[in-house]
Amino acid sequence: MLIQPFSPAHAGLVRDESRTVGYADSVSFPRSHEQVTQIVRSLYQDGIPFTVQGARTGLTAAAVPFGGHILNVTRMNRILGLNRLGENGFSVSVQPGVPLCELRKALSARRFDHASWSKASLGALSAFMHSREQFFPPDPTETTATLGGMVSCNASGARSYRYGATRPYVLAVRAVLPDGRSLSLRRGECFADGYTLTLPLENGSRLTVQIPQYIMPKTKNTAGYFAAPDMDAVDLLVGSDGTLCVFTELELQLLPLPACIQGVTCLFETEIQAAAFVQAVREQVEGVVSLEYFDEGALAVLRDQRADHPAFASLPPLDEWIGAALYVELHGDDEAFVTDRLNEIGDLLSACGGDPAHTWVARTQTDLDRLMFFRHAVPESVNLLIDRRKQAEPGITKLGSDMAVPDEHLDHILTYYRQTTQALGLHTATWGHIGNNHLHVNVLPRNLEEYTKGKALFNEWAHKVTALNGAVSAEHGVGKLKAGFLTAMYSPESLAQMRAVKAAFDPKLLLGRGNLFAEKEESR
Amino acid sequence: MKFAVCVKQVPGTTEVQLDPVTHTIIRDGRKGVTNPFDAAAVELAVTLKEQVGGSVTAISMGIPAAESMLRDCIARGADEGVLLTDRQFAGADTLATSYTLSKGIEKMGGADCILCGRMAVDGDTAQIGPELAERLGLPHVTDVIAVLSVEENALVLRKTTADGTIDLRVALPCVITVLREVAQVRLPSIEGIRRSFAAPVHVWSAADIGTDPARTGLNGSPTQVMRTFVPEKTKITKMFSGTPEEQATALCTALKEVL
Numbered sequence: 001m002l003i004q005p006f007s008p009a010h011a012g013l014v015r016d017e018s019r020t021v022g023y024a025d026s027v028s029f030p031r032s033h034e035q036v037t038q039i040v041r042s043l044y045q046d047g048i049p050f051t052v053q054g055a056r057t058g059l060t061a062a063a064v065p066f067g068g069h070i071l072n073v074t075r076m077n078r079i080l081g082l083n084r085l086g087e088n089g090f091s092v093s094v095q096p097g098v099p100l101c102e103l104r105k106a107l108s109a110r111r112f113d114h115a116s117w118s119k120a121s122l123g124a125l126s127a128f129m130h131s132r133e134q135f136f137p138p139d140p141t142e143t144t145a146t147l148g149g150m151v152s153c154n155a156s157g158a159r160s161y162r163y164g165a166t167r168p169y170v171l172a173v174r175a176v177l178p179d180g181r182s183l184s185l186r187r188g189e190c191f192a193d194g195y196t197l198t199l200p201l202e203n204g205s206r207l208t209v210q211i212p213q214y215i216m217p218k219t220k221n222t223a224g225y226f227a228a229p230d231m232d233a234v235d236l237l238v239g240s241d242g243t244l245c246v247f248t249e250l251e252l253q254l255l256p257l258p259a260c261i262q263g264v265t266c267l268f269e270t271e272i273q274a275a276a277f278v279q280a281v282r283e284q285v286e287g288v289v290s291l292e293y294f295d296e297g298a299l300a301v302l303r304d305q306r307a308d309h310p311a312f313a314s315l316p317p318l319d320e321w322i323g324a325a326l327y328v329e330l331h332g333d334d335e336a337f338v339t340d341r342l343n344e345i346g347d348l349l350s351a352c353g354g355d356p357a358h359t360w361v362a363r364t365q366t367d368l369d370r371l372m373f374f375r376h377a378v379p380e381s382v383n384l385l386i387d388r389r390k391q392a393e394p395g396i397t398k399l400g401s402d403m404a405v406p407d408e409h410l411d412h413i414l415t416y417y418r419q420t421t422q423a424l425g426l427h428t429a430t431w432g433h434i435g436n437n438h439l440h441v442n443v444l445p446r447n448l449e450e451y452t453k454g455k456a457l458f459n460e461w462a463h464k465v466t467a468l469n470g471a472v473s474a475e476h477g478v479g480k481l482k483a484g485f486l487t488a489m490y491s492p493e494s495l496a497q498m499r500a501v502k503a504a505f506d507p508k509l510l511l512g513r514g515n516l517f518a519e520k521e522e523s524r
Numbered sequence: 525m526k527f528a529v530c531v532k533q534v535p536g537t538t539e540v541q542l543d544p545v546t547h548t549i550i551r552d553g554r555k556g557v558t559n560p561f562d563a564a565a566v567e568l569a570v571t572l573k574e575q576v577g578g579s580v581t582a583i584s585m586g587i588p589a590a591e592s593m594l595r596d597c598i599a600r601g602a603d604e605g606v607l608l609t610d611r612q613f614a615g616a617d618t619l620a621t622s623y624t625l626s627k628g629i630e631k632m633g634g635a636d637c638i639l640c641g642r643m644a645v646d647g648d649t650a651q652i653g654p655e656l657a658e659r660l661g662l663p664h665v666t667d668v669i670a671v672l673s674v675e676e677n678a679l680v681l682r683k684t685t686a687d688g689t690i691d692l693r694v695a696l697p698c699v700i701t702v703l704r705e706v707a708q709v710r711l712p713s714i715e716g717i718r719r720s721f722a723a724p725v726h727v728w729s730a731a732d733i734g735t736d737p738a739r740t741g742l743n744g745s746p747t748q749v750m751r752t753f754v755p756e757k758t759k760i761t762k763m764f765s766g767t768p769e770e771q772a773t774a775l776c777t778a779l780k781e782v783l
Contacts, residue, residue: 264714316711339717346714356718360711363596364557365536367711 002028002039003069013053013070017142018481019397020061024051027070033174033182033248036071040246041180043069049510052242054097054146058153059400060479062242062515071246073097073148079112080249081121082128090124090134090254091171096148096247100140103147107134107254134254137163140475141376148247153477154222154239158375159329161435162289165220165475167238169253175237175245178506181205183245190233199233209504211236212497214490219404220436221471223478223489224516225498236501241477242512244505258331260338263371265360266349267322271295271418273353274324275411278434280348281328282407287341291435292327298378298429298442299325305381312377314370316360326434327375378431382442389446396451401458402482404438405470416464417441424453438474462488483518525578525674525696527569528635530625530656531562531597533590534646558593560704561641563600567707568671569639570601576674579603581632585613585624591725598720599712605725606632612730615742618647622655624740627733629660637679638699642667653701664699665692669706 006024014022026048030036043050049068056063076095079102083091094103106112110129114122128134138150139157149155151173156165172186182202190199195211212227226235237244268274278291294302299318306312328345332338346356362368386398405413421428421443427450432440443454462472462485472485486495499517502509533556558566569580582597583606584590594605608628616624629635638660643650650666657664670682672691681700682691694700712720730740738744762778764771 265711314708342714342717346718349714356714357716359713359715361599361714361717362711364555366557366560370711 002030002035003042004028006070010070013056013072014065016053016056016058016061016063018059018061018064018479020064020481022061022064022066024065024070025068027072029072029075031075033176036073036076036176036246036248037180037182039069039071040176040178043510044179044508047508047510049513051512052148052152052246054149054152055099055144057142057145058149058479059402059476060153060241060473060481062153062477062479062512063149064480066480066514068510068513073246074146076148076248077102077146079103079106081114081117082112082124083121083251084124084127085253088131088256090128090131091251092136092254093121093249093251094147096146096151096250098147099144100136100138100147100150101143103136104143107136131256132259133257135257136169136252136254138166138169141379147250147252151238151247151250152240152242153479154226154475155477156220156433156475158290158292158327158433160220160475161291161433162331163255165222167226167235170234170238170250171253172249172251173234173237173247174249175247177201177207177245178508178511183207185234185237186251187232187234192229192231192233194229197231197233197236207504209236209501210497212494212501214494214497217404217406217469217471219406219469219471220433220438220474221404222475223471223473223482224486224494225501227497239477241479241515243502243515244511246511258333260332260335261329261368262338262342263327263329263362263368264342264345265371265374266326266328266345266354267358267360268324268326268352268354269321270353271324271414274326274434275414277326277348277352277354278410280352281345282435284348285328285341285344287330287332287338288328288435289331290327290329291433292375293431293434293439294325294327294378295428295430296323297427298382298431299323301381301385301429301444302374302378305377305384309384312381315374315377316370322358327371375431378429382429382444386444389444393445393447395448396445399443399445399451399454399458401439401441401461402473402476403461403465403470404433404436404474405465405468407437409468409470410434410437413437413465413468413470414439417461420457420460424450424457426450426454426457433475436474437470459484459488478516480514483514483516486516487518525573525576525637526635527573527578527580528629528632528638529562529566529569529580529582529597529602530638530640530652531566531582531584531593532559532641532644533557533584533586533593534559534644556589556593558596559641559644559646560709561643561645561702563641563709564704564707565639565641565702566597566600566602567709568702569637570710571707572637572671572674573601578636581606581635583625583628583632584608585616585621585628588727591727594725595720595723596712598723598725599716600710601716604723607725607727608733609727610730610740612735612737612741612743615745616740617745617747618649618651618655619746620740620742620744622652622659623744624733624735625652625656626659627735628728629656631728631733634660634697636697638662638697640699640701642701642703650701653699657699660699662697662699663694664701665694666701668700668702671706 051065053063074097076097080093140155197209199207303318427444430441445451580602582602585608640653667684672680764774
């Protein structure tokens with residue numbers, strides 16, 4: 001029996017990293033495209049709504065069901081093969097339930113379970129073993145995320161400053177539509193004609209979709225369906241937030257790993273100095289792949305955690321005078337190039353009120369791991385703090401923003417976030433991808449009143465960010481938690497066009513209910 | 525106070541990669557790194573220098589490429605580097621290595637405190653520190669986890685023993701070997717890296733330090749490596765399933781078989 005009734009043993013499957021808790025009636029753990037087809041057909045016949053989920057590391061509750069069936073793809077966790085792209089390039093074919101960390105491990109150790117691989121894949125593997133080390137560039141902080149989840153929300157991360165989000169690395173997909181039909185798409189083979197997209201399905205039938213006509217922001221963006229005239233069909237499915245299809249196979253592009261990777265954390269007294277440094281680095285330094293920010297609030301939480309918790313004792317000491325920190329990662333094909341860039345960063349620091357002596361440079365894997373641990377320790381520490389506060393006030397949870405604005409508004413938005421949170425007396429910790437003007441401002445409520453204030457404030461921000469031509473969700477996707485923000489970013493006509501896309505794929509509106517479109521809107 | 529720290533470059537990874545078709549070993553070309561025990565020794569020396577003043581010299585016997593490791597030590601607070609490099613030194617065991625290092629340290633004019641990591645992660649012998657002390661005729665303390673105080677003519681140290689720790693005073697000059705927990709290695713700063721490019725790394729040959737060719741490298745090494753191999757895994761993991769009673773019965777049966 002592929003479909004099992006929901007039992008207490010499945011309790012963990014109704015929650016995700018956003019700490020939203022839902023409920024479900026049944027669950028399945030398919031291992032193949034064929035099993036997914038069988039399950040989806042049965043659900044379609046019986047009119048049962050269903051939610052697709054991977055590792056449930058998302059922050060928007062997109063994988064959290066509110067009733068119906070859970071289609072959990074974590075057992076679809078095989079790496080299916082390697083493919084050659086031209087002379088020196090490679091791509092990897094995977095099932096959607098492969099965690100990012102497992103793919104990374106296999107690529108770096110060049111070790112695969114290749115017993116069932118095709119001859120062509122084994123040939124590619126042999127070439128791969130002798131090629132330069134390859135990597136999959138998208139790097140969300142949570143590496144236990146599944147690749148299917150990353151494609152569904154078009155995840156990005158620190159290195160997206162240089163390498164972009166997941167979308168451009170998706171070369172081909174195979175998927176099951178909500179009515180059980182199968183679809184295979186390869187990038188570069190199926191394009192919209194203006195705003196009309198006709199998808200050829202595996203059984204010979206066709207599906208025609210009208211692409212929404214809104215203009216997407218030029219910033220990082222995962223708010224709503226990707227839409228542009230003459231677009232590639234693959235781009236519509238990437239970032240569709242579990243609302244259009246169930247991915248069963250993905251082909252992902254790899255890139256040669258740069259020969260030299262170095263990172264540097266720069267320490268500043270003030271946020272203003274850090275912002276000036278960001279502008280200067282963006283304009284003047286080549287080879288930068290990420291620019292990550294930690295504000296005073298985030299550093300303070302980390303400092304307390306380091307003092308109280310032995311697990312964090314290996315973090316470098318954070319002196320009291322440090323009011324802001326920036327992590328810059330540099331990639332290059334030789335060490336001399338990267339060292340020159342490091343020197344330029346030193347000069348820019350001196351010019352912006354920083355100091356080349358107040359930096360932590362990582363030039364070895366061990367040191368890079370330490371700086372990575374530092375970056376991961378920030379959200380971890382904030383979660384621990386919130387868990388403690390939750391004991392006193394169970395109704396609260398962390399509120400994290402995920403909005404991005406164009407480059408020219410960085411100073412303005414930093415000041416705006418600071419002023420509006422201070423005016424309400426809220427405790428905040430801010431970190432994130434400042435290179436893309438994309439910060440995660442986290443409100444850490446001490447009581448229910450602050451929680452409510454924070455939620456209302458985020459709605460205000462959604463309007464503000466939209467007015468600055470930004471995106472209300474830049475990398476986490478929309479899911480259920482940010483569906484309300486979409487109404488700030490898009491007009492009713494645009495939302496209706498989005499809903500029409502959804503209806504074309506899923507006329508019974510069974511898949512991923514509550515994602516993108518608030519439930520009450522959808523049932524109209 | 526003059527500190528000398530012996531450092532060794534070790535491979536950055538212990539993973540061996542094989543071609544699935546030809547089954548040949550693939551060299552991944554990853555750079556060597558400072559032996560982690562030695563990195564802790566450098567950190568300790570730099571911390572002590574910051575407390576009591578003086579200088580830190582990082583010294584290594586190795587291939588010319590090990591110069592970059594010495595510059596990394598300088599970026600992390602050492603003042604200068606000494607690289608002992610010569611074809612004659614190749615193939616050395618610990619006896620020949622400690623002899624070569626002792627000659628290098630003599631040419632430096634000696635030191636008040638010579639620090640070594642407890643052992644290298646690629647050799648695991650833990651012999652260099654004590655051998656070096658014998659060669660130089662100095663007292664030594666192994667497995668140091670803390671320097672409790674620096675006195676005018678002595679160090680007060682805490683070392684681990686088989687069943688605990690012991691605090692003791694050792695007269696200077698001396699040799700100590702340290703465990704990794706003796707210090708948390710700092711990350712270099714951009715300023716430190718700039719300094720490392722300007723600072724001196726002295727490159728000395730066999731002739732420069734006056735070693736006897738019969739006592740260095742392969743000639744001076746009584747140890748012969750017969751074979752290196754990856755140890756075979758003999759551990760077998762068995763999973764028992766069923767009710768707790770069934771699992772307990774299966775476990776008892778399995779234990780009876782081996783006991």
